[in-house]
Amino acid sequence: MRPKKISDQVFEQLRDLIFRGQLKPGQQILPERELAQSMGVSRPTVRAAINKLVDRGLLEHRQGQGTFVRQPRSDQDNNPLKLLLDGHEASLVELLEVRLGLECNAAALAARRASEEDIRLIEKSLKAMREKVEKGGLAFEEDAHFHMCIAYASKNPVQIHIMKHLYDLLRFGIRENLAHLYESPANIRAVIAQHEKVLGAIKGHDTQAAFEGMLQHINFVVDFFAGRPTLAV
Numbered sequence: 001m002r003p004k005k006i007s008d009q010v011f012e013q014l015r016d017l018i019f020r021g022q023l024k025p026g027q028q029i030l031p032e033r034e035l036a037q038s039m040g041v042s043r044p045t046v047r048a049a050i051n052k053l054v055d056r057g058l059l060e061h062r063q064g065q066g067t068f069v070r071q072p073r074s075d076q077d078n079n080p081l082k083l084l085l086d087g088h089e090a091s092l093v094e095l096l097e098v099r100l101g102l103e104c105n106a107a108a109l110a111a112r113r114a115s116e117e118d119i120r121l122i123e124k125s126l127k128a129m130r131e132k133v134e135k136g137g138l139a140f141e142e143d144a145h146f147h148m149c150i151a152y153a154s155k156n157p158v159q160i161h162i163m164k165h166l167y168d169l170l171r172f173g174i175r176e177n178l179a180h181l182y183e184s185p186a187n188i189r190a191v192i193a194q195h196e197k198v199l200g201a202i203k204g205h206d207t208q209a210a211f212e213g214m215l216q217h218i219n220f221v222v223d224f225f226a227g228r229p230t231l232a233v
Helices: 006-020 032-039 043-055 078-085 092-113 117-133 138-153 157-173 175-181 183-205 207-225
Strands: 059-062 065-067
Touching: 006 043, 006 138, 032 043, 032 183, 043 059, 092 138, 092 157, 092 183, 092 207, 117 138, 117 183, 138 157, 175 207, 183 207
Parallel strands: none
Antiparallel strands: 059 065
């Protein structure tokens, strides 16, 4: 196997910060020179990584202002999962059923493999979700970051890769649907409590409890949307 170029390693580090929610949509990243110094690499290396992130639609240059994390795009033509669907419009419930297998497995692996840093990032995303909800917001991005942090904690690169593309699909079809779920304060409390249960199992390195906690959570959402009219994703 060929060793990865340093620019590819920088690209992956920055990309992971975005997917984990440590760099948020609309947030400005450090200038090229400062970023190179902080990462201990050359400016051309950082420039190559940033250009790749811009090409992927994760960052954007703003004339005279700097480089910012881009808001999620509605264009999903380049999403490999979208291509695999071959024109089929997936329903929200269909995607949630796929999440059952992927995320229950991710939670169990995270309970086995999560580092202290992984757990800290999962806790941070859940805290951000609580704060957004308390302010009356729709905490979808924070919710997505919670699940992506668990995927990263699984330490399985295939799991992480699939989850990133799955969330690209979900991001553009779920917002209006999720608003219906969050109309009820009881539903919000239930979702947050379910997240807390999964986090507790991961912190306790209890693989079975983590699997069952994620199963309960996603089934709760599936049951809510089953039989309801929802937008295609």
